[in-house]
Amino acid sequence: MSKNLVRKPIEIKISTVVAVSAILRELDMNVLKSALQDMTGGAPDYFDNEFTIIDFADVDLAGQSIDWPALIALFKAYSLNVIAVRNAPSSMESDILAHGLGIDSVPPSRPVPQPEEPQAPASRPAPAAPAQPALQSAAASTRSTMIIDTPVRAGQRIYAQGCDLVVTAAVNNGAEIIADGSIHVYAPLRGRALAGASGNDGARIFAMSMEAELLSIAGIYRTFENGLPDNIAQRPAQVRLTGDRLDLLSMSAAVRS
Known part of the structure; x- marks a missing residue:
């Protein structure tokens, strides 16, 4: 067999993974369990083994400790597979990684380009160069269907x-x-x-x-x-x-x- 035709034992490619976000506003396990029970109505197939990112943006983690095995098991019981954590303090990162979870970084949002206000006529045309970067940025953010x-x-x-x-x-x-x-x-x-x-x-x-x-x-x-x-x-x-x-x-x- 030609060397060029030998299949690689592993190949890594970029893939788009869709995950749901579980935005926590409480840390009490009993409260979270009750909320999930109410959300799903007890239906075991309400969630379909979705990849899940736990988001701590809306909870105060100061001085708090997380029982990661219990939290992961709770979501697993409702067919939510926790794969990463978002908006956790850096002091928790080593503990998060130790439990096999990833750190999901939220990219900064991009401002929507706004039309420039019309300028009063000048005595001579203003140089076009300063306006070009904004126009190029708007064009770059627009892609074909x-x-x-x-x-x-x-x-x-x-x-x-x-x-x-x-x-x-x-x-x-x-x-x-x-x-x-x-x-x-x-x-x-x-x-x-x-x-x-x-x-x-x-x-x-x-x-x-x-x-x-x-x-x-x-x-x-x-x-x-x-x-x-x-x-x-x-x-x-x-x-x-x-x-x-x-x-x-x-x-x-x-x-x-």
């Missing part, structure tokens, strides 16, 4: 990084489509659709026939093991985020999820 013309099959994952995603064929059960912008599916949308993946809460999901297993915008998501509402299922619909709630809208009505 990704268009997929073939069916997205079970096990496939498509990620439209920095742009909208348009799919003109069916998205099948077990497939996953992700976009930093909005998602448009001009065919049945089954599987999982995650719009606004980089935090864009103005993103939306549109489908000619809504049949999704999971819908998410900017990290807020909902699963539909028991089916979509009757006036949404298998009909043209869109999904938008209102506060921390997903709204599903048909041609004539809005349904609060």
